[in-house]
Amino acid sequence: MRPVEMLKRILLYVLAVLLLLFTVYPFVFMLGTSFKSMDEFFANPFSIFPQSFTIEHYVSVFDMxxxxxxxxxxxxxxxxxxxxxxxxxxxxxxxxxxxxxxxxxxxxxxxxxxxxxxxxxxxxxxxxxxxxxxxxxxxxxxxxxxxxxxxxxxxxxxxxxxxxxxxxxxxxxxxxxxxxxxxxxxxxxxxxxxxxxxxxxxxxxxxxxxxxxxxxxxxxxxxxxxxxxxxxxxxxxxxxxxxxxxxxxxxxxxxxxxxxxxxxxxxxxxxxxxxx
Incomplete structure (x- = not known):
């Protein structure tokens, strides 16, 4: 494979990965935040993964x-x-x-x-x-x-x-x-x-x-x-x-x-x- 074609393929893969991250990140953030407790959310609102999982919010939305x-x-x-x-x-x-x-x-x-x-x-x-x-x-x-x-x-x-x-x-x-x-x-x-x-x-x-x-x-x-x-x-x-x-x-x-x-x-x- 010629260097130019290899460079094009690498750039294409990089662009695909960036688009994937851009698309998936909001859903992952939403899912991770839904399992956080209120105290943890206020302490670290921008973290993706919760330190301790809770399903209390899912129970609440069904009740409502x-x-x-x-x-x-x-x-x-x-x-x-x-x-x-x-x-x-x-x-x-x-x-x-x-x-x-x-x-x-x-x-x-x-x-x-x-x-x-x-x-x-x-x-x-x-x-x-x-x-x-x-x-x-x-x-x-x-x-x-x-x-x-x-x-x-x-x-x-x-x-x-x-x-x-x-x-x-x-x-x-x-x-x-x-x-x-x-x-x-x-x-x-x-x-x-x-x-x-x-x-x-x-x-x-x-x-x-x-x-x-x-x-x-x-x-x-x-x-x-x-x-x-x-x-x-x-x-x-x-x-x-x-x-x-x-x-x-x-x-x-x-x-x-x-x-x-x-x-x-x-x-x-x-x-x-x-x-x-």
Whole structure:
């Protein structure tokens, strides 16, 4: 290996390590602080690892309603992701595989939806939820969550489906397969990496969504995790280790989901960008 190439590789590794430290440090600090006692935190607030571990803060956050917020977030996020995957898959199939006059305009309409600012829709959505009588319920969040997750989901799935060889589809049509059979037996199994991508992407986005929950939810028993954590912040304004414990528990499902499926995320994001 030539010296120039070796130097480039060394610099690349150094940069990768620095990025890793920059990314991991906040989580490690949060986790370490959550196990500190109040006395130890005030004595040495910037240390990463506690001298003596305590789980009193984790017990406290569960006693103060974290379980309810966690369950609410899990219900609404899972429901929204399932609906988004179903609608996006059915929408992307004709946009990517069937030629018709409105194909391109409809696809561009979904792309335009990716650029729509959430804050511009808050007042209309608030009025709609009041008119439908679902304000201050988890159902009020379902519509906005699905609507704002669909554009990016349709975009990813459409690009991915376009790369599936048309010979597979043509062979199935010769055998007399309907569009539904082609979609369910050929197209859908081949876009599993893209499905995994939009599941993880939307799960992370909706799990951490705050603004719609703030506008549409008022009763503490209906609050989602991000909105509930705001209450923990107020109650733990001095008890920083308690706040860190709540944040650590809130971030755990997202981290586990991403770690378990990170390979599929990379394949899904890169698959539609590579021309065969």
């Amino acid at each position: 309603g974290l379980t309810s917020y966690f369950v609410n977030s899990l219900i609404i996020t899972t429901a929204a992701v399932i609906i988004v995957v179903f609608i996006a898959a059915l929408t992307s199939y004709p946009l990517s595989r069937i030629k018709f006059k409105l194909n391109r305009p409809l696809f561009l309409l979904f792309v335009a939806g990716m650029m729509l600012p959430i804050h511009a829709t808050l007042i209309p959505i608030f009025v709609m939820t009041n008119n439908f009588g679902i304000y201050d319920t988890l159902l009020a969040l379902l519509g906005p969550y699905v609507a704002f997750s669909l554009p990016i989901s349709v975009f990813i799935l459409t690009q991915f489906m376009q790369e599936i060889p048309r010979e597979l589809e043509e062979a199935a049509q010769i055998d007399g397969a309907s569009h539904w059979r082609i979609f369910s037996k050929i197209i859908f199994p081949n876009v599993v990496p893209a499905i995994s991508t939009i599941v993880i992407y939307n799960f992370v986005f909706l799990w951490t969504e705050f603004i719609f929950a703030l506008i549409l939810i008022q009763t503490p028993s209906n609050m989602t995790l991000p909105l509930g954590l705001q209450n923990f912040y107020g109650e733990f304004s001095i008890n920083v280790p308690g706040l860190m414990a709540a944040l650590a528990l809130a971030s755990l499902p997202v981290l586990l989901l991403f770690i378990l499926a990170q390979e599929r995320v990379v394949k899904g994001l890169s698959g539609g960008a590579v021309k065969g």
